[in-house]
Every structure is written in C-alpha cells, then in structure tokens.
Amino acid sequence: MPGTRFEMIATELDDAxxxxxxxxxxRVHVAxxxxxxxxxxxxxxxxxxxxxxxxxxxxxxxERSPERAPPACPAFGRCGGCSWQHMAxxxxxxxxxxxxxxxxxxxxxxxxxxxTIREAHPSPAIVGYRNKGxxxxxxxxxxxxxxxxxxxxHHVIDTVGCRVVAPIIDEVASWVRGAAEEAGLGAYDEGTRxxxxxxxxxxxxxxxxxxxxxxxxxxxxxxxxxVAAAMAKHTAVHGVVSVANDRRDGSxxxxxxxxxxxxxxxxxxxxxxxxxxxxxxxxxxxxxxAQAAVLYARVAELADARAGVRxxxxxxxxxxxGLALARAGASVVAVERDRDAVAALTRAAEGAPLPLVVVAAxxxxxxxxxxxxxxxxxxxxxxxxxxxxxxAGALALLADLAPATLIYxxxxxxxxxxxxxxxxxxxxxxxxxxxxDLMPGTAQIETVVRLRPxx
Ligand SMILES: C[S@@+](CC[C@H](N)C(=O)[O-])C[C@H]1O[C@@H](n2cnc3c(N)ncnc32)[C@H](O)[C@@H]1O
Numbered sequence: 001m002p003g004t005r006f007e008m009i010a011t012e013l014d015d016a017x018x019x020x021x022x023x024x025x026x027r028v029h030v031a032x033x034x035x036x037x038x039x040x041x042x043x044x045x046x047x048x049x050x051x052x053x054x055x056x057x058x059x060x061x062x063e064r065s066p067e068r069a070p071p072a073c074p075a076f077g078r079c080g081g082c083s084w085q086h087m088a089x090x091x092x093x094x095x096x097x098x099x100x101x102x103x104x105x106x107x108x109x110x111x112x113x114x115x116t117i118r119e120a121h122p123s124p125a126i127v128g129y130r131n132k133g134x135x136x137x138x139x140x141x142x143x144x145x146x147x148x149x150x151x152x153x154h155h156v157i158d159t160v161g162c163r164v165v166a167p168i169i170d171e172v173a174s175w176v177r178g179a180a181e182e183a184g185l186g187a188y189d190e191g192t193r194x195x196x197x198x199x200x201x202x203x204x205x206x207x208x209x210x211x212x213x214x215x216x217x218x219x220x221x222x223x224x225x226x227v228a229a230a231m232a233k234h235t236a237v238h239g240v241v242s243v244a245n246d247r248r249d250g251s252x253x254x255x256x257x258x259x260x261x262x263x264x265x266x267x268x269x270x271x272x273x274x275x276x277x278x279x280x281x282x283x284x285x286x287x288x289x290a291q292a293a294v295l296y297a298r299v300a301e302l303a304d305a306r307a308g309v310r311x312x313x314x315x316x317x318x319x320x321x322g323l324a325l326a327r328a329g330a331s332v333v334a335v336e337r338d339r340d341a342v343a344a345l346t347r348a349a350e351g352a353p354l355p356l357v358v359v360a361a362x363x364x365x366x367x368x369x370x371x372x373x374x375x376x377x378x379x380x381x382x383x384x385x386x387x388x389x390x391x392a393g394a395l396a397l398l399a400d401l402a403p404a405t406l407i408y409x410x411x412x413x414x415x416x417x418x419x420x421x422x423x424x425x426x427x428x429x430x431x432x433x434x435x436x437d438l439m440p441g442t443a444q445i446e447t448v449v450r451l452r453p454x455x
Contacts, residue, residue: 028041071086118434120445126441131287139189144177201253210237272318273293311332323349331356333378364390366393366397378401408448435448
C-alpha cells in the first residue's frame with residue numbers, strides 16, 4: 001500500500017542504481033540507499049504485475065556504507081539523472097562490472113570460464129565529462145526551469161548547476177533560461193499537452209557551443225529569434241537552431257527532423273577518432289568524448305586494423321569506430337540509417353581523406369545491392385547497435401558476412417547477453433570482454449566484446 005512504512009536493508013542495486021531489499025513480501029527499490037545500509041522507508045508505488053515496490057527514504061538507521069561519497073551535484077536525489085553519484089568511484093566501477101557479469105553469466109564461454117570479464121576501464125573524468133546537456137523545460141514559482149523530470153513524474157527539477165556537463169554547457173543553459181524568459185516563451189505542459197518551449201539541448205565541441213530549441217509548432221518564430229539574438233552575444237555560442245516537435249512519444253529530436261538555423265551555424269565540429277566531423281541537432285555522439293576516444297582506439301587494436309584489412313562498421317553513427325579503423329589503415333564500409341550522420345561522415349572521410357565509404361541503410365534489412373557494397377567476407381565487422389541490440393535481420397547479416405573477427409560494442413548488457421547467445425548458436429565465441437565506463441555517476445555501462453568463430 002502506498003504510504004506504508006517499514007525498516008529495510010538494501011542488499012543489492014537495481015539497473016537504475018537504486019538500492020533493493022525485501023519488505024512487505026516485495027522487492028523494494030529505494031533511491032539513495034546503498035547495499036548494507038538500513039533505513040525506514042515509505043512505499044510510493046506498488047507494481048500491479050509483480051512483487052516489486054518503489055519507496056522513498058524516510059530516515060537512516062545505523063551506519064552509512066563505507067562506499068558512500070558526497071554527490072557532486074546540488075540536484076542529486078531529485079533530478080534522477082545520475083543515481084550513483086553517492087557512491088565512491090571504485091565502488092561504481094565494481095558495481096558496473098558486476099552488472100555485466102550478472103547479465104552475461106549464461107553466455108556459454110563465460111559459463112565455461114574460457115573468457116573472463118575484465119575490470120571496467122575507468123573514465124578519465126568523473127564530472128564535467130558530458131559534451132551534451134539535455135533539458136526539459138518546465139515552470140516553477142512563476143519562473144521557467146531547465147531541468148529533468150523527477151523520477152516517475154512530469155515535475156521538472158531545475159538542473160542548472162549540473163556538474164556532469166562541461167562547465168560551458170551549464171553556463172550557456174543558464175543564459176538560455178534567462179533569454180527564453182525575457183522572450184516570453186511559455187513552457188510546454190505535458191499534462192495539458194500545450195505550450196511552447198519543450199526541450200533545450202546544449203552541445204559543446206572544442207569549446208564551441210550549439211543551442212537547440214525544441215518547440216511546438218504553435219510557438220511564434222519571433223520569440224525563438226529573440227532567444228537566438230540574445231544567445232549570439234555569448235562568445236562560446238557558435239549557433240542556435242530550432243526544431244519543431246509536437247510528438248507525444250518522448251522523442252526529443254525525432255528522426256528525420258529538420259533543424260532551422262536561427263543564428264550562426266547549424267553544426268559543430270566534433271573530433272572523432274582524430275577526424276573532424278560535423279555534428280548537428282540530433283545525431284548520436286558518445287557524450288564522454290575522452291573515454292569514447294579510448295574505446296575507439298581499443299576497438300581498432302582488438303580488430304588488428306591495418307592496411308589490407310577490410311572492415312564493416314554497422315550502426316556507424318558519425319563514425320567514431322569506423323574512422324578509428326580507417327586511421328589504422330583498414331578499408332571500411334560504414335552502415336548508418338540517419339541521413340544527416342551519413343552525409344556528415346561521408347564529408348569527413350572524403351575531407352581527411354580516409355578509406356571509408358558510407359552506406360545509408362537499415363543494418364537489419366539491406367537490399368542485395370547494398371549488401372554487395374559490404375564485400376565478400378570482410379575480415380572484421382564491428383556492431384554498435386542501440387540499447388535494444390540486434391534484430392533478426394542484423395544477426396542474419398552477420399552470419400552471412402562470416403567475419404574472422406566480430407566486435408560487439410554494447411550499451412545494454414541484457415540485450416548483449418541475448419545476442420551473444422544467438423551468436424554462440426551461429427558458431428561465435430567471445431575471447432575478450434571489456435566493460436568501459438562512459439557515464440560515471442550512473443548505472444550505465446558500455447561493453448566491448450570480441451568474438452571469433454569457435455574452433
Ligand atoms: C549506439 S549508436 C552508435 C554510433 C557510433 N558507433 C558511435 O560510437 O558514435 C547507434 C547508431 O545506430 C544507428 N541506427 C539505429 N538503428 C539502425 C539500423 N537499424 N540500421 C542502421 N543504423 C541504425 C543510430 O542512428 C545511431 O547512429
């Protein structure tokens with residue numbers, strides 16, 4: 001029952017980073033409670049489908065965990081964005097690795113002990129590492145607020161002051177808030193599904209900043225132009241663009257959106273694998289630039305990329321992996337379905353110049369003509385799909401390409417486990433498994449797996 005209070009001890013962490021223990025016959029999830037800590041908690045929500053409940057902490061009982069650390073951000077605990085900021089970094093790394101170990105426990109090579117899961121590669125920085133700030137626009141005390149939804153609600157928590165984004169992003173976000181208020185822009189209201197400004201994205205690359213204003217179609221352009229004019233006075237602002245979005249599916253910059261340039265340039269130049277690539281409003285870029293560079297270099301090393309090696313980079317995005325392979329000498333065919341990313345990566349590879357061509361297609365349903373562009377039996381294939389992993393079409397393509405080295409870069413350990421089981425059935429076994437922490441302070445973990453055809 002919501003409101004019920006009881007004492008519990010957290011014994012583990014869930015995938016969202018909340019402490020989990022038993023209470024009232026249920027697995028109870030509590031934010032800001034670490035394994036080993038005891039507290040009085042009050043139930044907020046009970047699952048109607050399974051014996052799980054979510055509760056908030058009412059008061060601590062006894063000692064805090066020795067792994068507890070002071071959170072970096074003022075909004076920790078309210079914003080819900082970085083649920084592990086209260087854990088010391090070595091404990092975060094251990095918990096992230098444990099998440100991968102638990103997810104992959106049934107992968108045949110892991111179970112047989114022929115491959116071990118190495119310690120997580122730590123991020124070079126644990127605050128200030130994000131090159132992108134994403135803000136939901138809300139209203140509180142008659143002011144516009146730029147922030148994030150509080151867990152399981154549409155209440156927007158002010159996250160200006162966030163220490164996880166690069167400091168310039170936080171500064172520019174605070175300028176945007178003031179400029180939007182001055183322009184009389186109204187916040188979009190999820191409850192009534194009406195209003196004007198919905199989200200603000202602030203991207204940074206090489207000290208330059210791109211501001212993206214995501215708004216409803218009913219928003220007067222004059223108000224957006226007024227924000228852009230004010231933002232142009234900030235020396236770091238390279239451009240301000242607007243994206244109209246009336247969708248109700250939670251997408252911020254929906255695939256296929258057209259960004260309108262309000263002032264300056266519509267793109268920034270991001271360094272990916274040592275090559276400058278244009279990044280616009282919506283393209284995917286790893287948010288932790290320094291650690292992504294470490295990961296890309298490690299993938300090129302594990303692939304033994306060099307002149308004479310033919311490689312395919314599936315789900316290439318703006319090409320961080322493919323460009324690293326090509327810089328090491330391999331000839332690369334990259335496959336990506338986002339047309340802006342395809343155009344930007346093509347321009348970057350031609351400009352470098354590097355032996356990388358891009359195929360604009362869905363990796364899971366290539367036509368015979370596009371399939372022919374990948375070539376017969378490339379030595380190396382790298383896949384880096386979205387969190388949900390590979391679909392049947394992509395798995396069939398891998399079986400057909402039959403590379404000597406297959407590298408799977410995954411941000412979803414559970415989907416990775418499912419796909420490794422399917423790849424085991426197709427005759428591939430992992431010989432390297434390395435977690436990389438790209439998002440300190442969160443439960444997120446990236447895993448690089450190298451697979452070879454089983455002997
Ligand atoms: C996790 S990102 C990886 C990007 C890139 N490897 C990197 O490190 O920046 C996944 C990418 O796959 C693309 N994508 C998603 N589904 C796809 C599909 N079915 N076919 C081709 N590309 C897809 C997305 O647009 C996105 O750029």
